[in-house]
Amino acid sequence: MKKIIDTVETVVDQALDGMVVAYPEYLMRVPGTSVLARAVPKEDGRVGIVSGGGSGHEPAHGGYVGYGMLDAAVAGEVFTSPTPDQVYAGIKAADHGAGVLLVVKNYTGDVMNFDIARELADGDGIATEVVLVNDDVAVQDSLYTTGRRGIAGTVFVHKIAGAAAEEGADLGAVKAVGDAVVANMASMGFALTSCTVPANGKPTFELADNEMELGIGIHGEPGIERVPMMSAREVTNTLFQRLVGELSLARGDRVAVMVNSMGATPALELAIMTAHLNEFAQHAGIVLERVFMGEFMTSLEMAGASLTLLRLDGQRATRLGAVADTPALRIMQR
Structure with missing residues (x-):
């Protein structure tokens, strides 16, 4: 194996730090987490948007944190879902008082861990909704999924739902926008x-x-x-x-x-x-x-x-x- 890494254990942690070094005007790292959030937060009263998943898909997902797209991105280990506590940290970073939309690719681990994080958010009074992305038409079920997988089309959901959130649409409306993207x-x-x-x-x-x-x-x-x-x-x-x-x-x-x-x-x-x-x-x-x-x-x-x-x-x-x-x-x- 030839890769420009130091140790397997530090790959994700170091990569997140490197993203912040490269893009300080866009990104900050939530201390003690694997969450990248906007360096300049969105205006209060706007719906926040969070996405994430395993690392190894760069520039997804941290590369889409910024104006018009995501408020926070949560990184798991390479090809491994982020844990519920990390997702919850992302939800808190993205909450500006109008609720948070979670954009989740249809992989069993992601679906389960984002759902647990939603329960944690509910306990703190943060409203959440989910758009489940399943754009891959190649397979109906796979090793990682029940139903179709979520792949690159997820970026279109980030972009279009993100624009709706910047316009000031409420949480239900932003979810409907994201769901319509997936359906088409x-x-x-x-x-x-x-x-x-x-x-x-x-x-x-x-x-x-x-x-x-x-x-x-x-x-x-x-x-x-x-x-x-x-x-x-x-x-x-x-x-x-x-x-x-x-x-x-x-x-x-x-x-x-x-x-x-x-x-x-x-x-x-x-x-x-x-x-x-x-x-x-x-x-x-x-x-x-x-x-x-x-x-x-x-x-x-x-x-x-x-x-x-x-x-x-x-x-x-x-x-x-x-x-x-x-x-x-x-x-x-x-």
């Missing part, structure tokens, strides 16, 4: 290589040089099908057609798309996929209204990518384009 979104990914979890010291699975894995998760889980290596055009079309079918998209529909690197796939290759995606969308009469390309939710050093499509209406489009200022995503009004 689908994602699927593929891998060319596995990743190596520091605590394990070896790749989670092996792929031959002429193989790729379709439908992988973000924790190094193998996918649903091992297939011969495809060209960029072929794999992009495979994912695009699956997502269009899942969302029942038709001519004239407007979508936002995220072309997401799993960690080791360079922008050059993502750009080739994006060019093909545009071609396929034009042929289908689907309008690519906004395209996000880059690293948004990774799986350590896995080579591969995921594709997310989000059906847009007027409100989702406006909120997706609203101002956001975070370490990993900055959007200025056009």
